[in-house]
Amino acid sequence: MIPEDETLVRLAEFYKVFGDSTRIKMLCLLRRGELCVQELSDMVGLQQSAISHQLRILKQMALVVNRREGKTVYYSLADDHIAGIIDMGLEHINE
Amino acid sequence: MIPEDETLVRLAEFYKVFGDSTRIKMLCLLRRGELCVQELSDMVGLQQSAISHQLRILKQMALVVNRREGKTVYYSLADDHIAGIIDMGLEHINE
């Protein structure tokens, strides 16, 4: 009835990714279309290094995918599901 | 188009609550019905103090409500929405 402990840990890890305003902002920006690292860095207002670190986390959790075009790497949301989860949270805090 | 910074912070804070396996476990247990602090403590396997601290966070974020019956305080989910958010996460990690 209650999920396995290991499932609960994975569930927590999943939500933890959304529990940081930098990452949430990145995800919101990527909703509108793919962006390269430098664009994200400028838009979020953090150093390129910080953005790269966060992108690695987002990729590990399969929330974003990337493709290389020359020197530039473009990131985008992995699937539409992600946007739905963000919307659900937004609805909840606007009640 | 992109939510306000303050909204993003609140959104992150909201998801952060789900990003801890202790709290997720407590929420899953409370799905089945109200429980007092000691029951939660036993079921989760953490000290009563730790559970109380987490319950305070859950209450601050309006995820749980409580009622007092004598010496005992019973906690339950604040609304059905919460269960939906947990299910959404569970679906995502089981793909």
Add this chain to the structure above:
DNA sequence: CTTTCATATGAATATTTGTTCATATGTTCA
């Protein structure tokens, strides 16, 4: 091949967070 540009990575640091221990608050019952 070397320079330049975009991104990734590792170490260091500061901050946040979860748990425990000790104790306070509040309720019931003798």
Add this chain to the structure above:
DNA sequence: TGAACATATGAACAAATATTCATATGAAAG
């Protein structure tokens, strides 16, 4: 009032996390 019980709270500590700085990797152009 005082003892016993359930819960809440505060301080302390340990562990996890986000950011920065410095530098490495990889790709394109001269």
